[in-house]
Amino acid sequence: MLLVALPLALHAEQKQQEGKDPAIAQMETLASNGIQQALKLLQKSGRFYPFALVYNEANEKLDLVGYRGDPQSRPKAEDFAVALFLEVRQLAEKNSDISTAVVLKPFQATSTDGEVIFGVWAAVDHRTQRPWVMFQPLIEKKPGHYMLGELIYQKSEEAMFPSLPTK
Numbered sequence: 001m002l003l004v005a006l007p008l009a010l011h012a013e014q015k016q017q018e019g020k021d022p023a024i025a026q027m028e029t030l031a032s033n034g035i036q037q038a039l040k041l042l043q044k045s046g047r048f049y050p051f052a053l054v055y056n057e058a059n060e061k062l063d064l065v066g067y068r069g070d071p072q073s074r075p076k077a078e079d080f081a082v083a084l085f086l087e088v089r090q091l092a093e094k095n096s097d098i099s100t101a102v103v104l105k106p107f108q109a110t111s112t113d114g115e116v117i118f119g120v121w122a123a124v125d126h127r128t129q130r131p132w133v134m135f136q137p138l139i140e141k142k143p144g145h146y147m148l149g150e151l152i153y154q155k156s157e158e159a160m161f162p163s164l165p166t167k
Contacts, residue, residue, distance in 0.1 A: 023126045026100045030055055030062075031124040034102045035136045035148075038120045042106075043144055049074070050081040050105035052088050058097035065091070081105040085123060089160045092127070100126045101160050109135060119149065125160040132156055 020028075034053045041048035051066035065088060067074050074080065085103050092098050107121035119138045125131035133156040137149030 021129075023099075023129045026055065027102075027124050027126045027129060027132065030100050030102050031122050031132075031134055034104045034122055034124075035120050035134075038104050038106075039138065039146060039148075042138065042146065046144065048104075048106060050077055050084050050103065052084055052101060052103040054088060054091060054098055055100040056095070056097045057099035077105055085158075085160065092125075092161045096127075098127070100124075103160070107135060109137070117149070123156065123158065123160070127161045130155050131159045131161075133158075 054063045102124040104122045120136045122134040134153040138146040
């Protein structure tokens with residue numbers, strides 16, 4: 001696994017979402033940033049491999065977690081995404097300053113009429129909120145240029161952070 005620190009104006013983007021629960025705003029901002037990074041990688045190289053963004057609230061640092069190793073021997077994207085999710089879960093258990101995380105992977109969904117829709121799947125979680133799963137369809141307008149489709153999201157039971165206390 002690779003861990004790289006990235007600059008992020010997370011708080012500046014959260015200010016634009018005033019009135020929202022700060023944790024929800026943080027989740028939305030991190031997921032949006034991750035989807036934008038995936039889109040940039042896709043436009044640059046025609047593909048992207050699963051990666052995660054992990055936000056450390058104490059030092060306001062964003063870390064990129066991804067594959068490091070021989071590109072020829074890397075596992076299938078789906079297998080690596082599962083391992084990455086578990087790696088982020090371990091990071092969150094070990095470091096209570098990590099407040100938010102998102103794991104992203106390429107994904108293909110099938111519409112009700114059988115059309116295959118390519119996009120970005122994201123699992124996003126916050127230490128004080130319930131996790132979400134998101135699918136951002138990417139509609140190719142011309143080779144290498146994509147338009148964002150309508151974002152689909154729902155609550156998830158698969159958490160990266162320790163369980164929330166029940167009320």
